[in-house]
Amino acid sequence: MVVEDEPWIRSSIVQMVNLIDGDFVIASEARNGEEAWTLIQELWPIILITDIMMPTMDGLTLIEKIVEHNIPMTFIVVSGFDNFQYAQKAMHYDVSEYLLKPVDMNQLHNALKRSVQQIGHISSMNELLLRFQKLLDGMDPMDTPTLFKKMSGLIESVLRLTFINESAKFNLLRIFEQKLCSLINEESSDAALVGLNKSMSDLTIRQHFQTLTEKWMIRRHHEEKTNQNYIMKKACEYIHIHYMKDISLTEMAEFTCMSISHFSLWFKRYTGKTLVNYIHETRINKAKDLLRETRLKVYEIAEQVGFTTQPYFIRVFKNTMGLSPNEYRRSLGL
Incomplete structure (x- = not known):
């Protein structure tokens, strides 16, 4: 995902990414951090390329929010300022790539290659997030038994993960929970989490997501479209x-x-x-x-x-x- 408030710079970065050899696909574009935050929770990109100085929400605030919500992602910051304080704050959020404008094609290519090396298990977790999003996007025509079966199967897939530690697994479940809560309470994308904690047994976690799915279906059944x-x-x-x-x-x-x-x-x-x-x-x-x-x-x-x-x-x-x-x-x- 490319986040940049200047249209011609954003388009230029997108064009460079498209011209670079490799499996890079632009998930989306945004002109500020607020737009990007909404799109991230729909498209779940693996690599974020973002400017720092933008209206509404700047790039470092966006990265801070992503890190706080434990969304698996790697970051490339581009900036028109050779400012040590910006770079220092970026490093605090594990941003290892800091490019100065105008962005050079070779520098961007090398930054993307290094980002791929850092991804590790992010791509596998990203697949589960995309599977979760596909379930949310397809829920309207889905009958209730099928929906509960698919949601149950998805939660089970996370609980059985072996390639990530328990903390990363819990963070993935919290992302699922937050997204469901935001759909139940659509006016707020930051709806408060409602109960998931690390002390829960697998059985309690399954029941917790069943309850959230029920609330989701009740909301969808009664809302006026x-x-x-x-x-x-x-x-x-x-x-x-x-x-x-x-x-x-x-x-x-x-x-x-x-x-x-x-x-x-x-x-x-x-x-x-x-x-x-x-x-x-x-x-x-x-x-x-x-x-x-x-x-x-x-x-x-x-x-x-x-x-x-x-x-x-x-x-x-x-x-x-x-x-x-x-x-x-x-x-x-x-």
């Missing part, structure tokens, strides 16, 4: 009008009069996509129209639909369509 669906419909209409702008989670939360976490939750329920993916899809559809109906050059289309650079546009287009923009045109005989 109609008004929220109308608000999300208006949000989608706004995106289709302003897709060429640098639309952020913060902007959309303000537009819908919701908190960032509440908007993100409801938007994903309504569309099945994160905000970034939905915007990309909208831009690519508009780009396809321009490729079919005009003779505009690829870089002109990229600019018109809201991509800051042509290479980034081509990358997203190819990931979406399986063809480059020019190949798409040729496939239509144009």
